Amino acid sequence: MMKPIPMTPSRRIWLARGIWLLGLLLCALVVWRTEFRADFSAFLPRHPTPDQQILAEQLQDGAGARVLLVGIEGSEPRVLADLSKRMATALRQDPMIRQLQNGETVGFEADQALLFSARYLLSPQVTAEHFTAAGLRRAIQASLDELASSTGLLTKDLLARDPTGEMLALLEQLLPGSGPRMLHGHWFSARGERTLLLIETRATGSEMDAQGQTIARIRAAFAQVQQAMPGAASARLLISGPGVFAVASRDTIHSEATRLSLISTVLILGLLFAIYRSITALFLGMLPVLTGALAGIAAVSLGFGMVHGMTLGFGTTLIGEAVDYAIYLFVQRSGAPDGQDFMQRFWPTIRLGVLTSVCGFAALTLSGFMGLAQLGLYSIAGLVSAALVTRWVLPHLLPRNFQVRDVTPLGLRLLRAVHILRRGRNALLALTAAGVLLLGLRQADLWNHELGALSPVPLSTQALDTQLRSDMAAPDVRHLLVLRAPDVQAALQRCEALLPALDRLVAAGQLAGFVAPCRYLPSLATQAARQQALPDAATLRRNLGSALQGLPVSTAFLAPFLADIEAARTRPLLQPADVQSASFSSALNASLTQTATHVSALIQLRAPTRGPQAHTIDIDRVRHELGPLLDEQTVLLDLMGASSSLYHQYLDQALLLSAIGLAAIVLLLALQLRSVQRVGAVFLPLVAAVVLVASGLHLAGVRMNLLHLVGLLLTVAVGSNYALFFDTLDEAGGDSSPQTLASLLFANLTTVTGFGLLAFSDVPVMKSIGVTVGPGAIAALLFSAVLSRPSRHDRPTAP
């Protein structure tokens, strides 16, 4: 409909500005509506296997994610115990706290009353056979033997109402096997220097604000109790757990991202001002950066539905890289006011540099590790839009008389330096060869294979958690049976089907025990079956009569038993809501997770604590014993195995993707440069930089992880710009080489500032990237200079 309008230059300028402004507006809108997260989600695979899905569910919303470990230390045990008691009293009233355990037997009597009243529904011993004359006689004889034991006088009152021993059987089954040390009636660490509390929050693991509030309430309660108690001034509160991790890492990432962005902005602005001596240039130079950052966030938000805090943390690096384009433009533009020189000679090089970086980052976007994929997309969108703004918008925004400081004198000095540096060519090549040899020889020790290396959680926080967990004497749960079913009752039935096999494993000493939700709450079907198995009054009386022959117990004495059985025959079955007030409900909740589509039940397997099988579970034996019971809905999960295999998968994939990215870069350069020799010349300094940075890290005792690898790939992507400039310098003769050299140095300084600052981060992932790319960028520039061939212009003067 519209006639094509011939593009005049000014029309084109306005069109570019219009598109840019519209783009900025749209990006800002997207960013405005973006969800920012800082939880474990960045570490989860985008296309998880069923095992990984379960792992992810547990990490995010499992009951384990609701548990906070609290320690109080720094005072006399008696004072600490008292603090624990008072704090518990205060916090048990708090609606944000579901459960608090600190070793006190609070609620124990209520639990016992509940168990006792429902014992004929809960006890696995209840079958029709149990109430025949023979069954009754066997059970009552066992109860009499129980009376003969050392604790007989403590349990004797049960006999008249529970002569078949259901209550003791239940307690035995439900009581935890071991726990932390008890001191003054409270849980303590083994050496008694710390009292311990276990708190289950009402907020789920992914409700971070509520987790944060709960943690604040705990701190407030401690402060209040401490103040009210003389002699407790020196006591300290320690809190750990997934909720603390989530909140701490969110806060750390948030504050680090803010702090680092701020510092690097200030540093880079200072640097730029020192170069430009012009506020206008400073302001204009930030336009590509801001555009890039907005576009990057918007792209990630659109691509992933949310932006992870870590991705923002890397935003600082973009400042360092995107500002380079403006530097090239400004420095060149000062020499040639019409900008034609920049367009003709530098834009192709910058474009190639951007494309090279994009190749590197594009490989990352394919990663199954969401954190990396986001980083890749963010960088691509950011760099491309920053370059486009530099090319199409920025030149026309520069005032007619735009001038920055003349950097030619500096450039000339740099040129002389390059001449001197070239003498080191052979030494560098030899050093690189040595580095290759070192890396080859130490291949096995290069990589860190622990998932923790990727954690956004500060190291000190991780250490505290390990400490408190060992204090709790709570062995890490490693092996789980995960059952999935459409609803709670189906999940409980699935769980019950596994009990006989699990009991056999316990009897065989393969397991110390297991925690199963169907032990705390049998399915309604099972409860109903038990109820049906209870005899009517006449039958029971008759069976009891013959069972008691020759025993020192009379039917009259057991009248309360007869009454209880009669009542149990018609009592309502136990619903999940009925046990929510019991202290063991935390164990029940921990093992039942309700999601929108299904219920998953967990059975924790505990390794034997002694004997030949101590501390290990023979997983093949367990698998064999469970045999046909395992299927897609019933999965035996090795948490440690699953998470470490996940990490291996990431690492392998990242290695592969890096190789692909590298190959893409080579291909791109080959297509553009059309000369094997030139591609080699561009690549040699990059290889040297990567090899020597990796060797340096290794010699410094750093075990590289996935993020170091990404850092090396970034080094190649960033460094390729420098190498390409040296390459074109060679091709084009050396007229403007002083300015180019100077702008390369400035670009390098800003990049090193942006990435280098990450090295000082407290967040392990950011630090890994920083310590790799910071030195890597310097090395890439330096080596590009060292390995550059003398240009035609100055070849005659070269030594």
Add this chain to the structure above:
Amino acid sequence: MRLTKRALWLLTALAWCGLARAQPAFDLDSLLARMSVQTRVATTFTEKKFIKGLDAPIESSGELGFEAPSRMIKRTLLPRPETLKLDDRTVTMERGRQVRTLSLDDYPELAVHIEGIRACMAGDRAALEQFYRVELSGSPTQWKMTLIPLNEKAAEQVQVIHLAGEQADIRKVQVLLTDGDSSIMTISRPLSR
């Protein structure tokens, strides 16, 4: 005559005094001191629990041992094997495969039954008096000790414990519960070492 009679009285009195002085003093310290001399004691026991409503007492038997400074082991063999070990403040109960460890301080209702015997055998007066009000009567050869629990929780269940002994050996432990039930444990002389 009057004089002789008076002299006779005096003599008798003196004789009694001398006799009394000649006999070693008998009090809690001296009894505990003698008990603590034995660093290893191995005995057997039989126990009868009298529980109302039951037509016959519940019987059990086994071995009772002590090792200085503070370990007591009660190994029940009949009717069902079970080991109860008290080591300092820790109680370990083993029954078949099942092992349960708990702190004596957390279970005063259990501690009241066993701490008295252990404290006596260890000669630990402080431990004894921390848990019970102690009364001693009789002679070094035939003595009786009454232990009344001080802990509130323990006192709710146990009214009094009577120990009876000969020389440095405990021979009988009777526990009277507040509800009228009771138990009597008869302990053999220490087995020859």
